[in-house]
Amino acid sequence: xxxxxxxxxxxxxxxxxxxxxxxxxxxxxxxxxxxxxxxxxxxxxxxxxxxxxxxxxxxxxxxxxxxxxxxxxxxxxxxxxxxxxxxxxxxxxxxxxxxxxxxxxxxxxxxxxxxxxxxxxxxxxxxxxxxxxxxxxxxxxxxxxxxxxxxxxxxxxxxxxxxxxxxxxxxxxxxxxxxxxxxxxxxxxxxxxxxxxxxxxxxxxxxxxxxxxxxxxxxxxxxxxxxxxxxxxx
Ligand SMILES: [Fe+2]
Ligand SMILES: [Fe+2]
Numbered sequence: 001x002x003x004x005x006x007x008x009x010x011x012x013x014x015x016x017x018x019x020x021x022x023x024x025x026x027x028x029x030x031x032x033x034x035x036x037x038x039x040x041x042x043x044x045x046x047x048x049x050x051x052x053x054x055x056x057x058x059x060x061x062x063x064x065x066x067x068x069x070x071x072x073x074x075x076x077x078x079x080x081x082x083x084x085x086x087x088x089x090x091x092x093x094x095x096x097x098x099x100x101x102x103x104x105x106x107x108x109x110x111x112x113x114x115x116x117x118x119x120x121x122x123x124x125x126x127x128x129x130x131x132x133x134x135x136x137x138x139x140x141x142x143x144x145x146x147x148x149x150x151x152x153x154x155x156x157x158x159x160x161x162x163x164x165x166x167x168x169x170x171x172x173x174x175x176x177x178x179x180x181x182x183x184x185x186x187x188x189x190x191x192x193x194x195x196x197x198x199x200x201x202x203x204x205x206x207x208x209x210x211x212x213x214x215x216x217x218x219x220x221x222x223x224x225x226x227x228x229x230x231x232x233x234x
Contacts, residue, residue: 011195012072018063019077026056027084035096055137062130069126102171104145111138118198127196172229180207
């Protein structure tokens with residue numbers, strides 16, 4: 001049974017969170033499928049998004065298999081239904097621009113180097129199996145995001161550019177709080193790294209590397225200026 005003094009507690013909690021996060025990705029991508037159809041974007045984008053829904057369901061199932069293989073079957077993954085959708089506050093098109101920008105252009109672009117870093121130290125077979133599959137898919141998910149953004153820009157270049165520029169600061173700040181909170185954490189044990197966990201210092205360095213080079217360059221190529229988030233530690 002997992003308890004506060006259980007040496008496997010952090011491993012189990014992390015994999016339980018990953019089950020929920022992957023499942024949420026499936027739900028949010030399904031919403032993007034619907035909105036992409038409503039916005040009459042090219043059918044090939046809909047087809048690619050449908051495949052991503054299945055990928056994310058696969059990631060969730062494999063992550064759960066990994067949680068069980070690591071002995072965490074007592075820990076049910078709790079799903080918050082309200083988190084399984086993005087809000088529509090200013091119409092479908094704005095919601096689609098927001099979700100593509102936040103969950104794909106930012107989220108999936110950051111996911112690629114993060115999963116790469118995680119997989120480097122992972123030796124546990126169940127964890128390695130998930131991370132290998134996820135890493136194989138994420139570059140395609142990232143590409144979907146930028147291609148969908150391009151299609152939206154083609155639809156309304158001024159409106160979409162303005163919307164993305166307006167939303168970027170808060171999206172980036174949410175991402176920074178999630179992946180690179182300030183401060184330090186006790187380094188992980190070798191067995192935790194072997195089970196696919198990543199040190200806070202590695203999260204921070206991947207986050208800052210991505211927001212200072214890869215992301216601004218990709219937005220800049222589309223005429224969108226991305227503000228680099230500020231950090232207390234500079
Ligand atoms: Fe995923
Ligand atoms: Fe993904």
